[in-house]
Amino acid sequence: MAKGIVKPNKFAFAEPPNELVLESGEKLGPITLVYETYGSLNANQDNAILIFHALSGDAHVAGYHSESDKKPGWWDSMVGPGKAFDTDKYFVICANTIGGCQGSTGPASINPKTGKPYALDFPVITVSDMVKAQTYLLDHLGIKKVFATTGGSLGGMAALQFAVDYPERVANVIPIATTARLSAQNIAFNEVGRRAIIHDPNWNNGNYYDKTPPNNGLALARMIGHITYLSDETMHKKFGRELKGEKQFETGFDAQFQVENYLRYKGFSFTQRFDANSYLYITKAADLFDLTDGHKSLAQAFKKCKDTRFLVISFTSDWLFPSYQSFEIVNAIKANRLHVSYKEIESTYGHDAFLLEVEEQTKTIKNFLAAGENA
Template identity: 60%
Template sequence: MIVESNIVRFDCIALDSGATLAPVEVAYESYGELNARKTNAILVLHAFSGDAHAAGISHETGKPGWWDNMIGPGKAFDTNKYFVLCSNVLGGCRGTTGPSSINPVTGCPYAMSFPVITISDMVRLQKMLIDALGIRKLLTVTGGSMGGMQALEWAVAYPDRVVSAIPIATTTRHSAQQIAFNEVGRQAVMADPDWNEGNYYSKKPPARGLAVARMVGHITYMSDDSMREKFGRRLRGKENFGFDFDVDFEVESYLRYRGSEFVHRFDANSYLYITKAMDYFDLVNGQGTLAAAFEAAQARFLVISFSSDWLYPSYQSQEIVRALRARNRDVAYVELQSNYGHDAFLVDVAEQTDLIRGFLASTYEKVQ
């Protein structure tokens, strides 16, 4: 399945900060066919560093999508049956307007003059896209991690537009620990002299700072078990320690590779803006309790967490489930056993597939 990204342009979008962004573009991909009654549309929401290329082989890069093992003919999100959409988030750097986009007023990249954005801004732009595509109601909104935050925001902000939601390995608000890791990442970027207050687009990007930020990120996505299994204390291409500060251990090599690879596909300023949006996200949003926040939600929910995920621990998913129960909403929940830590939502395909396939089929039956 060879796929291409599309771009839709809107005149402007009003943001939570009070600022307005004009114009704004959103990149998206789609897989499968929208049925005549437009009841089979699924919106997949990507995590922090993802993009619109969720499935299939990219015409441009030749690479598979980030959730290609879950989306496609016969897969969990079966494109023989459903029409699946995924768009790059607002503030991103993969086709949707973000800090690296050209500000039409100045003719230069926005850089740090880009307005601060929120998860609900991202969702507002997605809703504009869904409106533009003429889709009245989404069969489901789903995603892991930051994608799960957007799924929750959809269910609360546009309750009459979603039939169901599948938030995976996510939270209704970041804990101090989650904010702390994001802040370490931001500080690593900003401490790199090449960052230059965000003005690096015509110069050398802050590659070292961004790579360090990504290395920290990757540690939080794995678990003690998965790192032991994957690397242990194995040395990289040598029998003995080098007694220097080159790579000795496999794990060092892996993190350096991940860090340097990330720099080629991600914008450092987008890193700052998107992590900030995650930290600001709070579904309670002054409504007293989480249960009160879910008052508006009408969707059917499937909440999934993973036993070894210490970045988005199961208790955060259970808070979602308890609040939904307090409003007697239709919610299914399971903690899947996994050794892969937070990465499990991308890796542990088989178990998620059975759950999601069954949940979607029974939900789809209800809207027929």
């Protein structure tokens, strides 16, 4: 085929009274997960790779939804025939997280108890909850154990959490550009983004689904996020001090520099595809993420991962999830004498490098997975 065409699927579960019990003790159900799959599950059902998406990602990790579709999935450079996650060999699965807004059950979904969108009646969810929901999808697909799980950023946290919570269900784990627990600085950036949404009068305590949504606040949150995804160097190369137009002394505070213009565009376009309440819930899940929760130490968290191999990847210019945070993960795994490889990739792209540094990631991941097949 000219283009890899993929169709989203839906999986519904957790029908009351069998709701999903969340980490908070609250229950959520029914739940729909939207997911996509690539390649074929083999007869032994042991070639599945479960990919978790980042904050603003979705199930559409690769390929196109139609022949006329112009933009491929968010990690198309890494997922496909012959690519890092080779769909000629592996059965790749990616589901939109619970709490999200790209088809899976989230705050914009109808609350069966009220017949209205959940809004803030949606329960607080954690990365553990996100991962737990996806184990139901694996059961549904007949997969007891995945060959590998991976993801960048929040997706990397989910991959780590999957390994820690379900060590018997995964052979290889590739956390990328991520951390074992969110830093104070990252919580701070998330909090500012949430404040921006909450202070938008259109937010209306979360009840805006039949009204104008809090687009200004959500755009602002996205603008802040965007700055943290790029490196100082990338911003310098991409925009420098280039002006949008001629004039230097405008009052009114319109976008004057190209970088302002870019951020406004990015912020605005995000509001066209994302739900502000989902932004609140998912950033909160990231804030609450700490692999040591329920364990005596980070090393203890990995204690049960006896047969799991790990490949940890970080990027030199990623200041949102700096390499020292990946070292922490590596050291904790090493303390258990488990198999762990670590690759710090030279990059100027900042946190976004996990989406852009295709060549080095592909080489590293292919080697790691090939060795895993023979392990």
